[in-house]
Amino acid sequence: MREIKTQVSERALEIGADVERFVREVIIPYEKDSRRDHHGAPLDEMVMEMRSKARDARVLTPHILPDGSHLTQLETAFVLQKSGLSPLGPLAVNTMAPDEGNMYLLSHVGSPEIKERFLKPLVEGAARSAFFMTEPASEGGAGSDPSMMKTTCRLDGNHWVINGRKAFITGADGARVGIIMAKAEEGACMFLVDLPDPAIRIENVPNTIDSSMPGGHATVLIDNLRVPADQMLGLAGEGFKYAQLRLSPARLSHCMRWHGCCERAHEIATDYANRREAFGKNLIEHEGVGFMLAENMIDLKQAELMIDWCASVLDSGSLGTVESSMTKVAVSEALMRIADRCVQVMGGSGVTDQTIVEQVFREIRAFRIYDGPTEVHKWSLAKKIKRDWKTAQT
Template identity: 85%
Template structure:
């Protein structure tokens, strides 16, 4: 079977499952105090995904990963409901963490930490971002303050982290810290008494279990064989994860915006105002037309960047361009959907208002639009200077 045909069959199966089995869960009241689905709800949906053969659909039975272009087809369909990625185990940060461990983990690390993630039995968290009051790493990872030092056959890690998605309830952690040799990356079992959740803020988004915690790491002892690679290689491994994770966010939220546009289109074709249906009013019809244009442009941008990654390139600049273009396009789409639906669009009667909130947050995480533009501008200057020499 050809690769595109294989992906199409998987994607069709995922879409049918999400629309038929997961969309009804959108009214399920099982939420934590931050509005996110509880782990009980997540695991219930995952059992249904397992039975339907769509759990972790981007990773094949032999452990190999779909290409990025194939992944785009599958993850976009899983995103048709905000609950879809949770149910199908294509959610962040787990999907990105699985990608990283699948590419660079030792056999022992894959057995201990990767396989339970692929099986959908546990969640994970990626500990990198640090509090602004500590002058720690945010959009600039070189500001990493969390420290680690070798003590016998263990590394001892100390520091604070913030906006750690899914930390509450996670069973696998990837922790970034700085040694004398440079950045390091560790795999840890969670919970661990040395990693204490200090605070879980209320945030605009509510799709990710465990929230976005601030944590204190106090003399965490990690066996030396749980370091990914060697001391000083942490940023190199982070780069392997970075571009695909940026792009998979684009894929999932594109699916959510496609669904939101379906809901807004249905509303506009049913609702009457001033003697005709809303869609027949130019102001409304034009917004829906603009949504189709932005959806197609987002699809093409994702496909282009996926092709770059499939070529073997890290795709750092390309993923920055895709993240900016897609997140901004999706924000326009979500905003228009709310506007088309008027008062209904800002209520929880549909998922449209949630998609709006989630996509607004997406413009910030994995690098704000402005940081990506600044990075691209630096590349433009470097390339120009290189051309002059």
Template identity: 75%
Template sequence: MSALLERAGISARALDLADRVEDFVRDVVVPFEKDPRRTSHGPTDEMVMELKDLARKAGVLTPHILADGDHLTQRETAAVLIRSGLSPLGPLACNTAAPDEGNMYLLGKVGSPELKARFLDPMVRGEKRSAFLMTEPAADNGAGSDPSMMLTTCHPDGNHWVINGRKTYITGADGAGVGIVMAKSDQGACMFLVDLPDPAIRIERVMDTIDSSMPGGHAVISIENLRVPADQMLGQSGEGFRYAQVRLSPARLSHCMRWLGACVRANEIAGDYANRRMAFGKPLVDHEGVGFMLAENLIDLKQAELMTYWCADVLDTGVLGTVESSMAKVAVSEALMRVADRCVQMMGGQGVTADTIVEQVFREIRAFRIYDGPTEVHKWSLAKKVKRDWKKAQQG
């Protein structure tokens, strides 16, 4: 998969790592796609740990975080995460999956040495999964795309904080060993690190959802009088939203990287099918309708790649990149939805079966258009920027 675009600005070490990740995913991980331990709520933890053990032996576990704790650049990370995404199981095996990858990034940026040793290091080693507890049930009119609506509360009590509330769509909570909990104090949003499971954090249910790639599924959670030591707060009271942005901008882009890899593979499968399948006296690829869909896929995949690396370059400058990550999230998720849809269409009845990963990739990409903010919310945010810039120009 190495391309000229990818090689620009990437060290030989990172390119070699990306190549090794691709070889591992294609040769070792892909055969697990038929494993019966893949459930509707994600692969079992037994299966995930087996895959991580194989990645550890191959030297590609948590490849984006180096042995000294340093992180690859975002451009280098893109090269690696795109390759890990060539199978829906690849990010789990390589420990580059959401929400762990984003949580590791956040803790690496803002965690104290003590918090890193206790919470981050086991995640980097692939020993613990994590969950990010921010979104709240719509039925409660809690925080979703608008985090200012947060209802979960926290208040100090001696050298502890006490947290109460409900959360929903919490990916991987069932089976997680680390939790990042967001709550609202009198000063504003706060973020806490907690050990999981905890009797004060109860899983009400794991929902049945359209996607099935993430271990533990997506849970509805009740938090009742959770006591957290004060030194397990990230930063200070009221800084939670700022830290959330540190996590969310790169995390949006990481989704683009992983699912770009998945759609590259889906397109490979659909292209192979179109070249082999005969209809009306010739291969499907020779029928203009199918050939044009393959051509359109190449265009959308290249545009998604360009947008992903462009946003990575912006993040590598050290700026927050909120606007750029919103643009990338919209452009890439919508482009990949078109790619996945065409792959299903080209394969006809075969495309809606579980005989290949094409059907799963289609479902997962549909959910990706909602992860970390639906397309419409990002467009609305970008439109507000247009208005702000216009007002500034009028005043200047």
């Protein structure tokens, strides 16, 4: 498909081209590497090996420039889509969640001391991080509704003491940097912590439908964790404000990365359809197959345009809460259709691990839930529609 990116700067086009070349030539061969845990996620040994090669190729953490400044969101969209051409690409070049979102947050609101201690090793690709917010549903804790947070923190001298249980904490097993959300009398608070810590115990790492995240999605017990007061991000009660700052860009970057993965799955399905013969001709010549690939082209382009639109809104200085909700719904649902069609086009081959198509299908299915299920975003948008209607009546 011809690519025209008139809105993207020359520097982003160059960085994106370098990232794409690296992912295609160096990282895609790692897709067959057997260094995986029992959940299927890459082991840290393999991640660090890929990052070493990315560092040598000068494509490590490509969305953050040498002076510490970030690419614009529109530029980031182009680069992260290229990193997503393999499920391993974002891990290799250090654009993966939750690290990418955590780096964004700390670069914008972290003190110089926090940046040096916690942000620097993330930018250098030397450490992984985890964001501790979601809590077990069985205990009535925070999930899609963060106001339900049960984890508490209280000031004790010059330390905060944190207690609670967190669930589905991506990458917690093996992370070196943690961002923990807890509730004080003043409201939500956010803390930076070094990991591992004996007061933070991983209870289990459940098997999940996706398998691209090192460390899985752990359930974690926090038992009387003592955190120095200067490791709080901002002031007590400002936690939700910082979470909101992180939310829209992190939500959008998921769309960027998985768009790249679906673009690659579409490439694989297209190649298969043009080579495989059935009923006297190549599959692509059968209308039922050709139309599915045509629909993929349409969904890929519409999803790309939604991503770029939302990125432009964020670049204007807006929080983009509504726009990122709309984009997350539209893109995740479009990518699910694309992944499903790729499996269908490839038939039996599409449900095997012979290609990444099967994994992409699983990962996108999880993406429809992560960073807010489709239904929660629609509910939020419906509330806005009602508010706007009421305002128009006055």
